[in-house]
Amino acid sequence: MLRALALLSLIGVQACALRPQAPLDDAPEARQVRVSSEHYPDSYDQALRLWRSPEQVNAWIADSFEYDRARAMRLSETQRQAHGSLPIYPPTQFYSTPAGVCVDLTRFAVETLRAISPEANPKYVMLEFAPVTIQGNTLRVHWLASFERDGKLYFFADSKRPGYIAGPYSSTHEFVAEYARYRDREVIAFRELPSYQRQVKVKTAKQIREGA
Numbered sequence: 001m002l003r004a005l006a007l008l009s010l011i012g013v014q015a016c017a018l019r020p021q022a023p024l025d026d027a028p029e030a031r032q033v034r035v036s037s038e039h040y041p042d043s044y045d046q047a048l049r050l051w052r053s054p055e056q057v058n059a060w061i062a063d064s065f066e067y068d069r070a071r072a073m074r075l076s077e078t079q080r081q082a083h084g085s086l087p088i089y090p091p092t093q094f095y096s097t098p099a100g101v102c103v104d105l106t107r108f109a110v111e112t113l114r115a116i117s118p119e120a121n122p123k124y125v126m127l128e129f130a131p132v133t134i135q136g137n138t139l140r141v142h143w144l145a146s147f148e149r150d151g152k153l154y155f156f157a158d159s160k161r162p163g164y165i166a167g168p169y170s171s172t173h174e175f176v177a178e179y180a181r182y183r184d185r186e187v188i189a190f191r192e193l194p195s196y197q198r199q200v201k202v203k204t205a206k207q208i209r210e211g212a
Contacts (some may be wrong), residue, residue, distance in 0.1 A: 024132045024185065026102045026142055026159045027067040040064070044095035051116045054147050057109055058156050062163025066099040075101060076137035083187065088196055102143045103196050104161040109145040109157030110196075118146035124193040125155065125172065127179070130186040140188075143196065146172065155179075 021071040040060055041047040051057060074077060075086055089104045091111050098108075106124055113122035123146045131140040152168030155175050160183070169175045172192055180187040 004101065005031070025069070025134055025139060027069060027072070027158060028162060034076040044092045046116050048112070051077060051112070054109075054113060054120060054122075054149075054154070054156065055119060057112050057116075058165055061098075061109070061157060062097065063106065064098040065105060065159070065162040067159055068099045068101055070098075071104075072101045073135055073138070074136050075103070076134075076139050077141075105157050105159050105162070106143040106145050107196055113145070113147055116146075120149065122147045124196050125129060126191045126196075127176065127187050128189045128191055129183070130188055132185075146175075 040063070041050055047060070071086070074083075088107050089100050091108045094100060094104055094108045110122045110124055113120050125144050125146050127142045127144075129140050129142060129201065131138050133139075144155055144159075144161075146153055146155050148154075149168070151176065152170065153172060154165055154167030154169070156165040158166075166175060166179075167180075172190065176187055176190050
């Protein structure tokens with residue numbers, strides 16, 4: 001009986017250790033255990049020459065990505081309003097040091113796919129969740145990547161579950177509805193974008209004169 005109770009206690013401790021510290025943030029659900037024996041290219045330029053598919057990019061993400069919780073707080077809505085934003089890591093830098101947050105990972109995936117498999121039509125997908133506050137910082141926006149294959153949509157480069165490809169889906173709306181249930185968070189809005197950078201609308205001279 002005592003041995004059984006001790007075993008249950010040990011299982012409980014292990015289960016607690018696997019729970020994310022902040023379930024509502026964008027960090028992976030549990031620490032990744034790397035078991036792949038895959039040998040990856042030594043540099044990003046070499047990877048671009050050798051990789052040809054989303055699955056190859058995804059495999060590297062699964063084995064390499066580390067979530068940077070401190071950077072996530074620095075890029076939160078609260079910190080950006082107080083101190084300004086931070087630059088998003090370019091793919092070459094990210095490949096050398098694959099630690100970051102959702103938008104760093106998404107930029108890497110989209111720009112890499114555009115280089116090696118442009119027919120996949122990769123895009124940025126920005127989700128706006130109902131805001132949550134973690135360590136005094138407001139978080140609401142989450143990024144991941146999409147690509148197309150045989151008329152269907154797939155989604156990956158998700159910091160919450162790195163190494164996972166979701167799909168096929170008939171529409172982004174279908175994926176977002178399922179993802180909201182998975183995250184147990186309300187998605188207020190989503191957008192498919194060509195870039196992670198804020199799009200600035202340039203007004204014409206006529207619009208300026210008319211006060212548009």
